[in-house]
Amino acid sequence: NLSEKIQNTLKKLRGKGKLTEKDVNEALREVRLALLEADVNFKVAKEFVEAVRERCVGQEVMKSLTPGQQVVKIVDEELRRLMGETKSELNISQTPPSIIMLVGLQGSGKTTTAGKLARLLKAEGKYPLLVACDIYRPAAIKQLQVLGEQIGVPVFTMGSNTKPEDIAKAARDHAISQGYNLIILDTAGRLHIDDEMMGELVRIKERVRPHETLLVVDAMTGQDAANLAKEFDENTGITGVILTKFDSDTRGGSALSVRAVTGKPIKYIGVGEKLDALEPFHPDRIAQRILG
Amino acid sequence: LKRCGKIDEELFGELEEALFQADVGVRTSMELVEWLRQRVKEERLEDPEAIKALLKERILQILQRGEEKESINLQAKPHVIIVVGVNGVGKTTTIGKLGKKFVDEKKKVLFAAADTFRAAAIDQLEVWARRVGADIVKHQEGADPAAVTFDAFQAARARNVDVLIIDTAGRLHNKVNLMKELEKIKRVISREDEGAPHEVLLILDATTGQNAIEQAKIFYKAVNITGIALTKLDGTAKGGVVIGICDELEIPVKFIGIGEGIDDLRPFNSRDYVDVLFG
Ligand SMILES: Nc1nc2c(ncn2[C@@H]2O[C@H](COP(=O)(O)OP(=O)(O)OP(=O)(O)O)[C@@H](O)[C@H]2O)c(=O)[nH]1
Ligand SMILES: Nc1nc2c(ncn2[C@@H]2O[C@H](COP(=O)(O)OP(=O)(O)OP(=O)(O)O)[C@@H](O)[C@H]2O)c(=O)[nH]1
Ligand SMILES: [Mg+2]
Ligand SMILES: [Mg+2]
Numbered sequence: 001n002l003s004e005k006i007q008n009t010l011k012k013l014r015g016k017g018k019l020t021e022k023d024v025n026e027a028l029r030e031v032r033l034a035l036l037e038a039d040v041n042f043k044v045a046k047e048f049v050e051a052v053r054e055r056c057v058g059q060e061v062m063k064s065l066t067p068g069q070q071v072v073k074i075v076d077e078e079l080r081r082l083m084g085e086t087k088s089e090l091n092i093s094q095t096p097p098s099i100i101m102l103v104g105l106q107g108s109g110k111t112t113t114a115g116k117l118a119r120l121l122k123a124e125g126k127y128p129l130l131v132a133c134d135i136y137r138p139a140a141i142k143q144l145q146v147l148g149e150q151i152g153v154p155v156f157t158m159g160s161n162t163k164p165e166d167i168a169k170a171a172r173d174h175a176i177s178q179g180y181n182l183i184i185l186d187t188a189g190r191l192h193i194d195d196e197m198m199g200e201l202v203r204i205k206e207r208v209r210p211h212e213t214l215l216v217v218d219a220m221t222g223q224d225a226a227n228l229a230k231e232f233d234e235n236t237g238i239t240g241v242i243l244t245k246f247d248s249d250t251r252g253g254s255a256l257s258v259r260a261v262t263g264k265p266i267k268y269i270g271v272g273e274k275l276d277a278l279e280p281f282h283p284d285r286i287a288q289r290i291l292g
Numbered sequence: 293l294k295r296c297g298k299i300d301e302e303l304f305g306e307l308e309e310a311l312f313q314a315d316v317g318v319r320t321s322m323e324l325v326e327w328l329r330q331r332v333k334e335e336r337l338e339d340p341e342a343i344k345a346l347l348k349e350r351i352l353q354i355l356q357r358g359e360e361k362e363s364i365n366l367q368a369k370p371h372v373i374i375v376v377g378v379n380g381v382g383k384t385t386t387i388g389k390l391g392k393k394f395v396d397e398k399k400k401v402l403f404a405a406a407d408t409f410r411a412a413a414i415d416q417l418e419v420w421a422r423r424v425g426a427d428i429v430k431h432q433e434g435a436d437p438a439a440v441t442f443d444a445f446q447a448a449r450a451r452n453v454d455v456l457i458i459d460t461a462g463r464l465h466n467k468v469n470l471m472k473e474l475e476k477i478k479r480v481i482s483r484e485d486e487g488a489p490h491e492v493l494l495i496l497d498a499t500t501g502q503n504a505i506e507q508a509k510i511f512y513k514a515v516n517i518t519g520i521a522l523t524k525l526d527g528t529a530k531g532g533v534v535i536g537i538c539d540e541l542e543i544p545v546k547f548i549g550i551g552e553g554i555d556d557l558r559p560f561n562s563r564d565y566v567d568v569l570f571g
Contacts, residue, residue, distance in 0.1 A: 039501035042312045105499065108380065142411075143410075143412035145412075146433075191528075220500050223313050227528050228499075273409075
């Protein structure tokens with residue numbers, strides 16, 4: 001694992017006497033490669049290593065009797081600093097209904113996550129309404145309805161011939177008149193480079209002003225995680241991230257990439273296909289997973 | 293200035309960076325660049341364009357490795373294709389697109405709705421069946437996928453179907469019981485026809501990182517993958533993981549998905565792919 005690699009690299013070099021900057025660079029190269037192997041985005045890994053390097057050329061490391069351990073400690077601290085604290089509270093509005101919008105690439109797990117969130121919030125005493133804003137994917141509305149039925153949460157739909165922004169607005173009116181205090185909008189998967197579809201998200205946002213816009217990202221995503229997160233954030237403005245399929249054996253470097261380029265908190269992780277498989281995100285656990 | 297060795301090192305660095313950013317992975321990228329370094333030294337290459345072209349040729353070689361095993365043998369009737377992969381990669385959509393391709397070739401196509409787990413999975417495949425003009429065999433949600441598979445095969449025989457495509461539920465390769473279920477589905481088919489399945493197609497999402505290699509290895513071990521379809525290449529991801537997969541397992545990439553529409557499937561062209569990789 002990375003901790004061991006760093007320690008071994010610097011242990012070998014210490015035999016030569018005083019530690020030089022070149023020696024530190026050698027260890028940092030190990031860090032960069034380990035991050036890349038864990039699917040952290042190339043540019044993100046580079047910037048992270050630069051931040052670590054700045055701290056490594058100080059007294060802390062250069063004068064230490066165990067520079068390897070010092071470097072590991074710094075990498076660990078910088079990872080934790082980057083990932084932030086556990087911040088899984090959703091921004092619930094004072095004036096209901098609170099509106100949560102889920103966005104992301106095709107197949108990332110939005111519809112399933114919508115179901116999971118509805119179930120969680122219902123258990124917390126809220127009255128959620130699921131809203132079917134994916135009018136494109138075959139049987140998308142039916143999928144949300146089946147999930148809603150499983151957890152006893154109603155699904156608002158206007159079929160697939162009404163624009164998603166109009167469905168969202170009608171859902172909000174319906175929620176107000178029927179006493180739902182929370183709305184979860186499930187949107188269609190889309191590419192961050194599809195201007196028309198990205199424009200649709202902006203229109204939905206303008207119609208109903210969601211309190212939370214959560215980017216749903218597949219934890220197994222590689223280099224592209226940084227690109228897509230940046231685009232969604234710049235285009236739509238996200239307030240948080242949910243990483244799905246964390247029950248896979250992926251290293252999860254996408255978590256670092258998404259956090260680094262958007263600065264937004266990762267609020268939950270999906271850890272299974274069933275609707276109870278949603279957990280608050282623990283930043284220190286991802287640091288563990290990436291460091292190996 | 294072009295004879296200076298330092299120019300080469302900078303070039304190697306740039307090429308390696310391009311590979312990293314395309315999800316080629318650390319190990320495969322470094323192996324490729326090391327191979328290139330050797331060849332450049334041996335052949336005393338100096339022109340950056342020639343060096344880059346050499347790397348492209350090497351990657352092409354790797355991608356074409358599995359292709360010799362290729363033989364579109366639609367002799368068996370029904371020709372059975374099982375479509376597998378982790379959750380959300382595009383299995384069901386790819387089956388729809390494949391169905392269209394075969395229907396256009398005047399083949400009789402039957403879909404088997406063997407994803408009996410996920411909400412509205414059967415409904416989703418039914419829409420595709422209608423769209424392309426394929427038949428469909430389905431049970432109710434929660435039924436045994438092996439039973440659906442068995443029924444579909446019998447129906448394919450009875451109805452004189454040319455191509456039977458089996459849609460399976462998304463499953464993570466690290467879930468042992470789900471992989472066992474997949475092995476059972478395959479066994480059902482091979483019990484009915486020992487030459488079948490004629491194709492076990494692994495669907496990989498181009499946005500997936502190094503985990504794709506693990507997916508390919510485990511699925512290959514479980515059900516002997518004969519081909520890969522790389523989807524969502526219409527996005528910004530390059531799907532570079534296939535290079536390491538081809539290198540290690542020699543499984544050919546047969547198709548690419550370039551969109552959500554019925555016609556958004558192309559046969560894999562390794563030369564085009566390599567050009568885009570460095571594009
Ligand atoms: N193992 C696992 N599977 C998940 C998780 N979240 C979602 N899935 C599965 O991923 C697949 C895709 O989920 P969907 O909810 O349909 O994804 P989506 O983002 O709504 O897809 P589109 O609407 O087509 O963009 C399904 O098979 C889900 O069961 C998770 O946390 N773990
Ligand atoms: N842009 C793009 N989207 C695609 C492509 N292939 C599939 N999709 C989309 O990806 C999403 C998931 O597709 P599915 O066919 O449901 O994936 P799946 O593997 O069957 O999912 P599960 O059965 O839930 O595991 C859908 O929104 C599809 O439209 C592609 O080549 N390009
Ligand atoms: Mg969906
Ligand atoms: Mg499917």
